[in-house]
Amino acid sequence: MFNIIRIKSKKRVDAIEITDYVRNIIKSLGVKDGVCVLYVPHTTAGIIINENADPNVIEDILDRLSEFAKENLNYKHLEGNADSHIKSSITSSSVNLIIENGELMLGTWQGVFFLEFDGPRERKIYCKILKDG
């Protein structure tokens, strides 16, 4: 069994914090200890953990990724989103989180962010929890 988090991105390149969705799943399942695997079943999106206090942090990250893989260069893939696939590959398709006493063991400044690289679209994140003991 796994849970699905459903979100909508609003721009071609976007970031959506999903930390509270994950906390709600953990609470609703009553999980005390374990590992939470978040998995993105898309090839033009990614998932990272970074600062959620100053939204400029995520903007700087998205800006730098957009310089790294520029839109509409002379790519071989002709659907206009080769840049999105490249960004997906250097961020990540999944992250692991530790659950202890029913809480996500995030650092003080950490949030979990879905990164959209080819939106706007409806997107999904799979949330699989492995209980410990």
Add this chain to the structure above:
Amino acid sequence: MFNIIRIKSKKRVDAIEITDYVRNIIKSLGVKDGVCVLYVPHTTAGIIINENADPNVIEDILDRLSEFAKENLNYKHLEGNADSHIKSSITSSSVNLIIENGELMLGTWQGVFFLEFDGPRERKIYCKILKDG
């Protein structure tokens, strides 16, 4: 217990889809639900999940990585493969996949790719499955 997937890369920089190897392991073990951890025990290779419909997608990704870490720059490591180690670090040494009802929960366009950055070589991927329940 874990399984070993054995492959041979054919070029210095190469990509080999290993999705079917993973599906066969899951089927042969009869796993119904859980998480599959794929781990690359090499320091000049990586593993990613991305599109397997148009092979140009992976070529664009490899091309962009080769621009990011150029061969034979003025690196400190003198074995001629510093670029390969750098590419390994910004892709990944492992990925997680979710298993549900005996199936890999991949997205429609997703495949799992071993990325060779210092071939051709014989390579291994470790496949460890954690069953749920």
Add this chain to the structure above:
Amino acid sequence: MFNIIRIKSKKRVDAIEITDYVRNIIKSLGVKDGVCVLYVPHTTAGIIINENADPNVIEDILDRLSEFAKENLNYKHLEGNADSHIKSSITSSSVNLIIENGELMLGTWQGVFFLEFDGPRERKIYCKILKDG
């Protein structure tokens, strides 16, 4: 239950090998088989697996990351460490390791490295082990 590895970085950009800390935790817990999740609860640091034989390999990786995200560019985040957050995002916040017969299944040349991008600081890595069977 999870264990905490405590380290001190010595420079703004630094790398600290933590492989032996992880081995000691596995030995002290008497774990035979499973998966070890290493998680970094910081937003200006990362964790990778790469070569621990020639220290120049990690220096080349850190150098290339510092070119990728230069310090003190025209970032929106004004705390002087936007580069550190960006580097954190393209390396990783967690890695998975496989444990078999009480041993870490690392490749011959592999070590686990905590990457500091905004030091010197006291830092933590969470080590969570999921036993198999």
